[in-house]
Amino acid sequence: MKRAITRVPVTAAVVRRFVAGETRAELVPVARALLESGRAVSVDFLGEYTTDRGQADAAVAEYLSLIDDLAEADHTVPGAHSDIPRVEVSLKLSALGQSLGQDGPAIAAENLHKLCAKAVERHVWVTVDAEDHSTTADTLEAVRQARAEFPWLAVALQTYLRQAEGNARDLAAAGTRIRLCKGAYQEPGTVAYQRRAEVDASYLRCLAVLMHTAWYPMIASHDPAMIAAALALAAENNRKPGDFEFQMLYGIRDAEQRRLVSEGHALRVYIPYGTQWYGYLMRRLAERPANLAFFLRALTDR
Template identity: 40%
Template sequence: MMSDLVTRWAQRDRVREAAMSTSAARDLVARYVAGQDLDDLIPVLISLIDKGLLVSVGYLGDHVNTLEQAAANKDVYLTIVRRLSDEGISSSSELSLRLSRLGQRLGAEGRHFALGAARTICRAASNAGVLVTVDMGDYELVEPTLRAWEQLHQDIPAVGVTVQAALHRTQRDLSDLAMPGRRIRLCKGVFREPKQVAFRNRHEIDLAFVRDLRMLMNSQVIALVASHDPRMISIAEELIRRTGRPPESYEFQMLHGVRPMEQRRLADVGYRSRVLVPFGPGWYDYYTQRLAERPANAALFARSLFGKR
């Protein structure tokens, strides 16, 4: 597939080194990623909030291979929460928490550490007035993530969780998850899973997303609609009208740099519109994933490496 070719090309050492050292390439990446550290992130968040948008912070940490690295990421998440509070933007902010960055893949000991670390982070965020939504990893992490979220939710009911429409199991999961007041983020899913566990055809994924969206909108959950697809957004708007949902019971979520005018439009007509802003040392891998989703952007990225923007 073209997306696989783009990803392999971007991950070559020579391409990575050029992107890391070329200002034009870094400027292009800045459209989607708010730099490597908090001093880069905070001005981006404040700018979005000043435009009437809500924000969600996604930390792009390095791959975790040891509990020491997981503990370091825990400290980063706690620092993010403190900084959001210090800047006075807690009430407009959400933390998108990925348990794999806290050691979830490191066996039983790692899962135990990840749960304890997530509980500490969620409590600190709750005290600071920052929302938390647990992000979802690939298929093998779905079940342990949902089990961990259940424990976090019991402790702090405002903690949300993410589900992926592309997975066969999601509608069954939603029948258990869609309880009043719970915050559930619905996305299509970015992981290419085996056909035994996931839809692979784009049309099938769209149909699954609409089925799941209807289930959420007909329930009493707080529905977080995470999609850039104009058709899905239009369907969500129609379902909001049909169900008469109050404004605080749903929101739209999109990635930083993707359809910014639509983000503003949704906010301007009175919807809660939240922008997920990623930052951190893992910015390059994140950006190459965006390239795989939009192969046409690879040409622009390649030109930037050679100063031909």
């Protein structure tokens, strides 16, 4: 299927629109161009649910090199080098070994520590992605532990989870940097809101918590309603552009990304790359039919 897709020009173009390439060599110029346009970046080396220790080790090795390459790219781009790092990596603990049986969470935590230690050396940030709900407790615990040494480490929070508002309060109280997103996995009603209106309402409740109390909230949404609410709450809470940031996926709402930057707001683009793009795109489509409309909409939005 993957080979077939890359042979069809239209679908290959779709892949290229959302994925920055298969290798670091392809990724780096894309990241540099975004930095030159005034945007910050967060780069995801694609891969998840690793069932092989060797693969987890290879992912760590790739991330170590990626951190170096992004730091170098950042240095070559002129512009203000503020306290807020312009380059970041996003990672999934399941790619670092979390699903390797009983020892998985400990292996992933050790790998996370290794990457944070490298990142701090290079003035690069790290955010841990949120995966399916069966991993949430382990992920939050790994981030809590790592933050004792790396307090800038961030985690993504999915507002479709019924526990999201409670998590937002606890994480904000602990001073955690939080990426607020709606959530992209197909989850059961026992743990997740199923109706769009409920997910949006949860997003707005969590957003209010973060904008009132949290350190550096990150609004990861393409939704005009969420962006408008974030701007209103920022004004209400006297938050300046450097006190929070917007985040969007690579290839989605590019014009809106540029508009926010031109108005002085911080905006970070989440850029996936790697050979595992097929899984990234297909899983998003297969797990949640609404994601098909999400990608199709992006093709018509200029």
